[in-house]
Amino acid sequence: MIKIARKVGTLGAITQRVAGFHHDSVRDEPAPYPGVKTEFTKEMRFILPEEVPTIPIYRVLNSQGKVINPKDDPEFDKEDLLDMYRAMVKTSIMDRILYQSQRQGRISFYMTNFGEEATQIGSARALKFKDVVFPQYREAGVFIWRGYTPLEMMHQCFGTNKDFGKGKQMPVHYTGAKVNIQAVSSPLGTQIPQAAGYAYAMKQRDKDSCAVCYFGEGAASEGDCHSAMNMAATLDCPILFFCRNNGYAISTATKDQYKGDGIASRGIGYGIPAIRFDGNDLFAVYNATKAARKLSVEQQRPVVLEAMTYRVGHHSTSDDSTAYRSVDEVKHWDTVDTPINRIRNYLAEKGWWDEVLEKEFRTSTRGEILKGFREAENTKLPNPLQIFDEVWDELPTQLQEQKDEFIEHCAKYGENYPLESFEDMK
Numbered sequence: 001m002i003k004i005a006r007k008v009g010t011l012g013a014i015t016q017r018v019a020g021f022h023h024d025s026v027r028d029e030p031a032p033y034p035g036v037k038t039e040f041t042k043e044m045r046f047i048l049p050e051e052v053p054t055i056p057i058y059r060v061l062n063s064q065g066k067v068i069n070p071k072d073d074p075e076f077d078k079e080d081l082l083d084m085y086r087a088m089v090k091t092s093i094m095d096r097i098l099y100q101s102q103r104q105g106r107i108s109f110y111m112t113n114f115g116e117e118a119t120q121i122g123s124a125r126a127l128k129f130k131d132v133v134f135p136q137y138r139e140a141g142v143f144i145w146r147g148y149t150p151l152e153m154m155h156q157c158f159g160t161n162k163d164f165g166k167g168k169q170m171p172v173h174y175t176g177a178k179v180n181i182q183a184v185s186s187p188l189g190t191q192i193p194q195a196a197g198y199a200y201a202m203k204q205r206d207k208d209s210c211a212v213c214y215f216g217e218g219a220a221s222e223g224d225c226h227s228a229m230n231m232a233a234t235l236d237c238p239i240l241f242f243c244r245n246n247g248y249a250i251s252t253a254t255k256d257q258y259k260g261d262g263i264a265s266r267g268i269g270y271g272i273p274a275i276r277f278d279g280n281d282l283f284a285v286y287n288a289t290k291a292a293r294k295l296s297v298e299q300q301r302p303v304v305l306e307a308m309t310y311r312v313g314h315h316s317t318s319d320d321s322t323a324y325r326s327v328d329e330v331k332h333w334d335t336v337d338t339p340i341n342r343i344r345n346y347l348a349e350k351g352w353w354d355e356v357l358e359k360e361f362r363t364s365t366r367g368e369i370l371k372g373f374r375e376a377e378n379t380k381l382p383n384p385l386q387i388f389d390e391v392w393d394e395l396p397t398q399l400q401e402q403k404d405e406f407i408e409h410c411a412k413y414g415e416n417y418p419l420e421s422f423e424d425m426k
Contacts, residue, residue: 064342084121088121091121091144111137113313114311115246115310119242120140121145122281123242123285123305134211134213135214136216137184138311139214140174154372161380166382189223195211196213197231199239200235210238210240211239217262229267236300239303248311250315251319272301310333382423384410
């Protein structure tokens with residue numbers, strides 16, 4: 001007779017999902033196979049995923065910014081928490097300015113972080129500076145928290161000669177050696193196995209730091225993600241796999257991406273500790289990331305974190321999300337349950353923030369960012385010959401020929417190009 005394993009009642013102990021499946025096991029005869037540690041059983045049972053309890057979402061603040069359980073309040077001092085809040089607001093203001101500038105044709109591309117500010121600032125605050133970050137492309141707040149300035153971001157988005165990447169990347173592809181963050185890369189998911197490999201190297205030389213890899217639930221569908229998690233699990237790499245589950249992979253909703261219990265459950269499948277938390281709750285993000293980092297560094301093993309949040313903006317300026325989701329859906333997350341409003345309510349209740357301070361800060365921050373925007377917009381672009389540099393130690397013959405042809409072409413037809421916008425070719 002075939003039996004179906006029924007739902008385990010206690011959500012708090014995920015390991016109990018399978019604990020009850022062995023009560024009829026032949027306990028005096030452990031299974032000798034090397035592929036798994038378990039026992040034989042005389043009962044044939046299937047484990048149905050819909051009968052297994054889902055992983056709960058840990059939260060500290062409710063949607064109104066009220067602390068649910070006082071013992072979970074990280075109790076930041078006033079200035080520390082205000083710094084976090086200001087970084088969230090600054091990220092949002094910068095997003096709006098750069099998004100509008102792309103619509104005006106002043107930059108070529110942009111990706112906003114609307115609705116995900118708490119996942120970025122909360123996690124960045126919980127890390128140590130020596131922890132190496134591997135970003136995806138929606139982590140502007142992590143860059144800002146670590147010291148990347150809006151002006152530096154403007155130079156990158158315009159591709160000026162002050163861009164750390166020398167104008168070789170598209171906008172929002174920041175590179176952050178000064179803030180210990182690897183460069184943003186366009187191909188989806190490639191940073192995940194790179195981060196796992198880096199973590200393995202860290203394990204060999206430094207037992208007091210970890211790698212941190214950010215990615216979305218869409219990138220988790222890439223084979224790179226599965227390879228990275230399996231590698232990190234079997235080699236016990238100190239890495240935090242930080243998934244921002246924001247509901248959409250461009251136009252693909254989560255219901256069309258996966259059938260199982262989100263991304264955290266995959267960690268369990270690979271033998272990796274995992275936690276799911278409210279990504280719109282700054283305190284929950286901070287607490288979970290801090291605890292995950294401690295576990296990863298002290299035990300030298302990977303941890304999967306799944307931040308449940310919502311992408312309020314379009315995927316990018318190349319996307320129109322109204323084609324696949326309703327305006328009312330977006331409005332709810334943009335007005336009713338935003339991470340910025342949540343923490344602002346908490347600050348107001350503490351007496352640390354009010355409407356006057358809010359207006360003053362937004363006005364001054366917008367002015368600062370617009371000043372940087374104008375400076376970057378009027379800064380010359382890099383020397384065009386930079387395109388041939390800093391890839392090869394010695395330029396291959398084929399590229400040297402291309403470079404010579406380019407110089408000759410510009411000398412002959414230069415009046416047809418806006419070369420005055422670039423640094424002189426020397």
